Amino acid sequence: QLQLQESGPGLVKPSETLSLTCTVSGGSISSSSYYWGWVRLPPGKGLEWIGSIFYTGTTFYNPSLKSRVTISVDTSKNQFSLKLRSVTAVDTALYYCARIDSGFYYMDVWGTGTTVTVSS
């Protein structure tokens, strides 16, 4: 069945760029039925949607993060990626990638998550 796996550094210095990749296996990222997205869970807080991308490259971002976020897709590798610039301690969180139904915008398959800590 479809599986998603996040990868990337677990520690990022303040003011630097957080970079994560989500690898999709067991299915194609090039499906018109789905978007692919990033969600994070800061410690002690609730889930926060970061943004989503369609296989064509169309993106949608959380307005509160839009100025610092770029999500891209590599269909040849069946991967999509997140870059978050100028990070601070408030960006410390558990980051998840997820598949999103393009019709009703629900997230039906999730990665296991990866913890990113922002610290010098």
Added chain:
Amino acid sequence: QSALTQPPSVSGSPGQSVTISCTGTSSDVGSYNRVSWYQQPPGTAPKLMIYQVSNRPSGVPDRFSGSKSGNTASLTISGLQAEDEADYYCSSYTTISTVVFGGGTRLTVL
């Protein structure tokens, strides 16, 4: 965009029913039937429990049900079981093509 409003915590005894509310605005919950609910036990990834307001994915017990009235969506869990103890989040699509989550509700089974 502001987070959807959920109660921080609810509780119930085994066998009882609990309802978790999720209040948004006419720009999100009130505009679409694109409301979903997720269960997240500690240390695990979120799991889709309800989509399109009231639909259950395959494998989710029919003890879980969803509804919506105006700008408020609700998740009801009947016949509470110990395994239902988790954090629950609602989410909605918005009129500006984004997604917004609720603040989360901690369900305690007494």
